[in-house]
Amino acid sequence: MSREAILAAIRRGLRRGPLPPDQRAMIEGRLAAHPRHLIPARSRLPRAEQVMLFIRNVEKEFGSVARVADAQEVPAAVADYLAQQNLAPRFVLAPHPDLMALPWAAKPMLQFEARRAEAGDAVAVQHGYAGIAETGTLMLPSGPERPTTLNILAETEIVVLRASAILGAYEEAWDRLRAERGVGAMPRNVMLVTGPSRSADIEQTLELGAHGPRRLHIVLIDDDPAALPAG
Amino acid sequence: MGMWVVQPFRVVIRRDEGRGWQADHGADGLGVRGGDAPGRGGATPRPCARARFALEWRPPTPSFEERPLVQITSPAFRRNAARALADAGLQKALGKAKGAFLARRAEAVARLPEFEALRDIGRDIKNHTLAHLDVYLEHYAAQVERAGGTVHWCATAAEARAAVLEICRRAGAKTVTKGKSMISEEIALNDHLERHGITPVETDLGEYIIQLRKEHPSHIIAPAFHLNREDWEADFRRAHTDLPAERVFHERRDILAEARTKLRERFLAADVGITGANFLIAETGSSVIVTNEGNGDLTQTLPRVHIALASIEKVVPTLEDACALLRLLARSATGQDFSVYTTFSTGARRPGDLDGPEEYHVVLIDNGRSNMIGTEFQDMLRCIRCAACMNHCPVYGVTGGHAYGWVYPGPMGAVLTPALIGLDKAAHLPNASTFCGKCESVCPVKIPLPKMMRHWREREFERHLTPAAARTNLALWAWFARRPGMYRWAARAAVAALRLAGRGRGALRSAPFAGGWTAGRDLPLPEGGTFMDRYRREQRGR
Numbered sequence: 164m165s166r167e168a169i170l171a172a173i174r175r176g177l178r179r180g181p182l183p184p185d186q187r188a189m190i191e192g193r194l195a196a197h198p199r200h201l202i203p204a205r206s207r208l209p210r211a212e213q214v215m216l217f218i219r220n221v222e223k224e225f226g227s228v229a230r231v232a233d234a235q236e237v238p239a240a241v242a243d244y245l246a247q248q249n250l251a252p253r254f255v256l257a258p259h260p261d262l263m264a265l266p267w268a269a270k271p272m273l274q275f276e277a278r279r280a281e282a283g284d285a286v287a288v289q290h291g292y293a294g295i296a297e298t299g300t301l302m303l304p305s306g307p308e309r310p311t312t313l314n315i316l317a318e319t320e321i322v323v324l325r326a327s328a329i330l331g332a333y334e335e336a337w338d339r340l341r342a343e344r345g346v347g348a349m350p351r352n353v354m355l356v357t358g359p360s361r362s363a364d365i366e367q368t369l370e371l372g373a374h375g376p377r378r379l380h381i382v383l384i385d386d387d388p389a390a391l392p393a394g
Numbered sequence: 395m396g397m398w399v400v401q402p403f404r405v406v407i408r409r410d411e412g413r414g415w416q417a418d419h420g421a422d423g424l425g426v427r428g429g430d431a432p433g434r435g436g437a438t439p440r441p442c443a444r445a446r447f448a449l450e451w452r453p454p455t456p457s458f459e460e461r462p463l464v465q466i467t468s469p470a471f472r473r474n475a476a477r478a479l480a481d482a483g484l485q486k487a488l489g490k491a492k493g494a495f496l497a498r499r500a501e502a503v504a505r506l507p508e509f510e511a512l513r514d515i516g517r518d519i520k521n522h523t524l525a526h527l528d529v530y531l532e533h534y535a536a537q538v539e540r541a542g543g544t545v546h547w548c549a550t551a552a553e554a555r556a557a558v559l560e561i562c563r564r565a566g567a568k569t570v571t572k573g574k575s576m577i578s579e580e581i582a583l584n585d586h587l588e589r590h591g592i593t594p595v596e597t598d599l600g601e602y603i604i605q606l607r608k609e610h611p612s613h614i615i616a617p618a619f620h621l622n623r624e625d626w627e628a629d630f631r632r633a634h635t636d637l638p639a640e641r642v643f644h645e646r647r648d649i650l651a652e653a654r655t656k657l658r659e660r661f662l663a664a665d666v667g668i669t670g671a672n673f674l675i676a677e678t679g680s681s682v683i684v685t686n687e688g689n690g691d692l693t694q695t696l697p698r699v700h701i702a703l704a705s706i707e708k709v710v711p712t713l714e715d716a717c718a719l720l721r722l723l724a725r726s727a728t729g730q731d732f733s734v735y736t737t738f739s740t741g742a743r744r745p746g747d748l749d750g751p752e753e754y755h756v757v758l759i760d761n762g763r764s765n766m767i768g769t770e771f772q773d774m775l776r777c778i779r780c781a782a783c784m785n786h787c788p789v790y791g792v793t794g795g796h797a798y799g800w801v802y803p804g805p806m807g808a809v810l811t812p813a814l815i816g817l818d819k820a821a822h823l824p825n826a827s828t829f830c831g832k833c834e835s836v837c838p839v840k841i842p843l844p845k846m847m848r849h850w851r852e853r854e855f856e857r858h859l860t861p862a863a864a865r866t867n868l869a870l871w872a873w874f875a876r877r878p879g880m881y882r883w884a885a886r887a888a889v890a891a892l893r894l895a896g897r898g899r900g901a902l903r904s905a906p907f908a909g910g911w912t913a914g915r916d917l918p919l920p921e922g923g924t925f926m927d928r929y930r931r932e933q934r935g936r
Binding site for chain 2: 170177194198204205333337361364366368
């Protein structure tokens, strides 16, 4: 079988047989401990500045951010954004309990269905699991409450994110996921999203909206007193 | 129907450490599969017997099924390069594209003070993984299976093609969408699927136009590096005949919008989605893809079956290791701080999930890589396919990627191609370098590319693949170099002859046997005596 042939060829190259148990235990130990490497200093900031760095990086990558003081204001922020962009007030919503609990009825002109996204959906409202300040990146793990299709099918993606979920580096987000789900229990799909879709394949010149969303808008709920902007 | 022919043929008998005498038929760059790669473990092959002719069975002309899938034009590198230099459209495209890459990478690197330190870390992670590759691959495969996926171990390109076809057939697939994958090019997957009635649709924008043009990518991250906007417009008009012929493309954006619409139909209709993998993660059993367009995510999310193609050296131990390498990848490749979509896929759709594939397969491909382990080419397996080496290469910058004649162009291709398709076919590539060292200096995992090209040149010479004229000249030089008295005499004679030829001028417009060199510049003539004469004079003066 090719599996054995490939492993044997690798071991022949390394001029050894199967790894002895003590060295194998060392490798298993490294996998279990998953040590961090150098993490760039840029994201190690006081909370308020870390959130500002996140916002700056999202905007640098052609995304946009609207801050709201309270979760109750999210429906109005969504309605405002759609009106600004001249988009119909219709969207598909991630069936996440936090999003389902929002007071959508306060904005009765907003029509939505909580489900996965389909080809005809123009706008998707997704739940943000974490924000990574280092590069303005969103972490979106899949699950029944956060379908993957909401990240890629619609032309406009709106992500609702709590400021308390903004972390410094990618490694912090992985640790949060590991702590919640237990070691080794990866979601089927974890997307790290940095700005809207783009391509530079035509003459190496950047154009937005290649296959995924043309617009990426983040509604940021200021639920972290330490992260509020000064003044 | 076959026939017997007399072939000039060389069998080199050599002794391998602990293995006795071995015959190397000189077919593959690294010798016959089974671990007798010359040079492994520092053992130098010692040629000691040579037969001039051999009776060889020439197989019948291959049938349609057996015809080789990949056209390799690497042996014609010189002709390819000459053509590329004379191609005005290509030169225009190369000129435009190259500058953009260099400036963006330089800016991204300047924004991250830790970049240099991360290069060392990236190198060390890859070295550690390669030193324990068997263990990490086993752990990775076990984790994939734990998450409900299937790993198909494939030693060769043929096995990998068969594995993909089998999965597609079982899924009853008519069309498959594809994310960008260089290993798919390497195993010539598209031709294979087409021959068996399955339509592959490339969805990366650059790959899409390459497929429309029936070409191959000319760059590993920007497949359409060699094309201009006019080419895009002409090809779209030719291919999308259902759209009004008189439509106008005002901006690049209009070209993009048309591709988006056309490909959206394909994404929704596909039965199987095939992607590559930038990394495999042993800890979690995940495959990672990195894209800017989102085409890879549509490819792997919408169809019922997802197949990830990956070569064995893509595995890294943990998510933390992947993060360290991801910090290097986008900056080195496109000069972004991070690519738009970095996606980790682990197994198939879970209970309660509303989307995602029902089947998840990984086709894990060796195709010659395990033979590189333990040789002086092992470091090449650190490569994370960022393309910084070719973006910075003065040779790639004027020839473009197609001249290299196979899947991988530029400096990384000059090292990898001989190992994968054989030095006999690819010997020109490691010679197509000025050894300026720029590739090594920008490589995110510090692969000593020039050193390895030099190793290939040594092997080329050892195996008598070097052209006769070059061998004769080298032999002539070596004869003099081993006789210092003669060497000095010859050097003095050459200086005198050149000065005579110059008739008092400082340079020659043209010189016999050096027409290629003097075509674009003058040959400067020696000003004084030889180096040795001057050295002696100055030693005496002390």
